[in-house]
Amino acid sequence: MRKAQAITLVAATITTGLMAGxxxxxxxxxxxxxxxxxxRSYVETMQNINDAILNPVFMLCFVGAFGLIALGAVLAWRGHDRATLPWLILALVLYAATFVVTSAVDVPLNDQLARAGDPSHIHDLAAVRDTFHTPWVISNGVRALLNLAAFGALSWALVVFGRVTAGSAAGSAAASAAGPAVPQPRVPAFTPAPQPGPGWSGQPQGEHPWGSRG
Structure with a gap:
């Protein structure tokens, strides 16, 4: 479980970092x-970028990061320690917000720009550009900040995970060095002999110390 959690956390941090970048x-x-x-150059370049970016690498990072963060949160919740869970939940919320902003604002603007057609046949390029540029730049700035914050939360989750793992390893090493408990032999309790009272001669009663007389 701990190894799977480590791999998932590293993969989520890398993919989220790529998207933030x-x-x-x-x-x-x-x-x-x-x-x-x-x-004309602006509209044509953005149309080409929006068309080229829809590739397997982008989709793997964009969608995969969300799935990896969610999987990391599940593994942390089901694992022995949940120290990273708050940071993973924070990263998941921030990345979900990035996903919403992209889907609600940037994608519709990209589709609108694509429907404008070939720049050489657009009569009012300035209007098309103005309608696209300002809202897209603002939306992209918002999602960049959200994604960067998610990356920061995941990076700190890695630090927390490393500390917890190091602490567990140190505890296991100390227990191994101490070795198993050796049972101590039981020593029977010492019962002191009765103390002689006054007039005790050390001989049983009725017996003369020099033997019987003939």
């Missing part, structure tokens, strides 16, 4: 760079 890169590099392009 992707959204953050759009927030501080991709969109600021595209904002300098002409309307």
């Amino acid at each position: 992707l959204f953050a890169a759009f927030a501080y590099a991709v969109m600021p760079g595209l904002s300098r392009d002409a309307d």
Whole structure:
């Protein structure tokens, strides 16, 4: 159980970190760079990005991270220690919020941009761009922060898990070094001899100390 929990926690942290990096890169590099392009270049590039990003690697990270966090929470709840459970639940809630924002805002905007058609046939490229750009940038910034917070919660869960594992290992090592308890032999209780009273000669009563007289 502990090994499965460790593998799941590491995998969830990696996939969540990849998604946080992707959204953050759009927030501080991709969109600021595209904002300098002409309307036609901007619309065409975003259409191509939205089409290319729907690939198995993206879906594996985007959907897989949620499943891995949920599995990690279940394993922590069923395991011997639940120290990581609060952080996993926090990460799950934050990532679920990222999922909701993406599905409710970014995906519809991407679909709307795709339905606009070939940029060469769009009459008002500026209007299409303005309708898409501002809400998409704001939504992406929100989901980047949410995903980054989920990544932070998972990273701390790894730290907590490592501390608990190290503590359990140290306790097991100490118990092994001490070895099994050796039973101590029972010593019979010592009963002191009765103390002689006054006039006791050390001989049984009725017997003369020098024997019988003839």
